[in-house]
Amino acid sequence: xxxxxxxxxxxxxxxxxxxxxxxxxxxxxxxxxxxxxxxxxxxxxxxxxxxxxxxxxxxxxxxxxxxxxxxxxxxxxxxxxxxxxxxxxxxxxxxxxxxxxxxxxxxxxxxxxxxxxxxxxxxxxxxxxxxxxxxxxxxxxxxxxxxxxxxxxxxxxxxxxxxxxxxxxxxxxxxxxxxxxxxxxxxxxxxxxxxxxxxxxxxxxxxxxxxxxxxxxxxxxxxxxxxxxxxxxxxxxxxxxxxxxxxxxxxxxxxxxxxxxxxxxx
Numbered sequence: 001x002x003x004x005x006x007x008x009x010x011x012x013x014x015x016x017x018x019x020x021x022x023x024x025x026x027x028x029x030x031x032x033x034x035x036x037x038x039x040x041x042x043x044x045x046x047x048x049x050x051x052x053x054x055x056x057x058x059x060x061x062x063x064x065x066x067x068x069x070x071x072x073x074x075x076x077x078x079x080x081x082x083x084x085x086x087x088x089x090x091x092x093x094x095x096x097x098x099x100x101x102x103x104x105x106x107x108x109x110x111x112x113x114x115x116x117x118x119x120x121x122x123x124x125x126x127x128x129x130x131x132x133x134x135x136x137x138x139x140x141x142x143x144x145x146x147x148x149x150x151x152x153x154x155x156x157x158x159x160x161x162x163x164x165x166x167x168x169x170x171x172x173x174x175x176x177x178x179x180x181x182x183x184x185x186x187x188x189x190x191x192x193x194x195x196x197x198x199x200x201x202x203x204x205x206x207x208x209x210x211x212x213x214x215x216x217x218x219x220x221x222x223x224x225x226x227x228x229x230x231x232x233x234x235x236x237x238x239x240x241x242x243x244x245x246x247x248x249x250x251x252x253x254x255x256x257x258x259x260x261x262x263x264x265x266x
Contacts, residue, residue: 044074048083055083060090078108085117094124112141116148123155131155146175150189162196169193187217194226198233206230221250225257232264240264 051066064087070080081104088097098121105114119134135152138145149172156165169192194209210227214220228243244261247254 040073044070044077044080047073048077048080051080051087052083055087058090060087063087064091076107078104078111082108082111082114082117085114085121089117089121089124094121097121098125110141112138112145112148115141116145116151119148119151119155123151123158126158128155128158132159144175146172149175154189154192157192157196162199165192165196166200169196187213187220187223190216191220191223191226194223198226198230203230203233207234219250221247221254221257224250225254225260228257228260228264232260237264 047066047070051063051070054060054063054066064084067080067084067087070077071084074080081100085097085100085104088094088100098118101114101118101121105111105118108114115134115138119131119138122128122131122134132152132155135148135155138148139152142148149168153165153167153169153172156162156168169189173189173193190209190213194206194213197203197206197209207227207230210223210230214223214227217223224243224247228240228247231237231240231243241261241264244257244264247257248261251257
């Protein structure tokens with residue numbers, strides 16, 4: 001994903017975010033008069049507005065700076081805290097993002113987007129069981145939340161629960177083609193659906209799923225490899241050879257495709 005250029009202090013560390021969570025639990029700024037509180041609130045909202053605009057332009061570093069300022073000025077600005085979590089996520093600061101989402105959930109436990117953000121942060125950290133719990137929490141509040149459906153299906157796939165992965169992946173992919181967290185890896189979600197069908201022995205359905213995924217990502221060497229193995233399981237060796245050769249043309253050192261080509265040529 002493209003990101004706007006610009007320098008910025010490093011994202012908040014885990015200890016700083018824990019301190020932020022404690023401030024949020026207090027819910028107030030001690031020793032602050034009404035007039036000063038109003039001024040800080042106005043400055044916080046102005047920083048949030050700037051941060052939101054930068055976020056929408058995918059300048060996550062610039063947005064991060066403004067959102068930290070917004071939350072520092074007003075620890076009860078829940079929208080700023082939620083958007084800060086997503087900025088950290090898109091900057092690859094998954095552990096920090098998870099802490100931020102959990103801090104926000106202490107104040108807003110019904111916000112499905114916070115559960116979704118926590119799920120994706122855990123997924124990127126390979127904490128698949130915990131990610132599944134967070135995605136399910138999001139879906140308990142919004143059963144048609146496509147981003148959480150894709151996340152839950154992806155987590156179940158990584159756990160080897162291919163039957164459980166199918167439903168969420170199929171529903172999520174059917175509902176929309178844009179996911180805030182999974183969007184850049186949408187071909188990966190389609191690939192997980194196709195591989196789930198393959199591992200479950202549903203080769204005709206897998207063949208169709210790999211074909212659909214390849215229409216969206218024609219240079220996906222892993223998809224061509226999956227197509228080759230599916231053809232091989234269906235006894236269509238000539239088509240399997242062509243698919244494996246295409247995978248190897250895209251990635252010459254792809255050992256799985258080499259093995260598939262050896263078997264298809266035997």
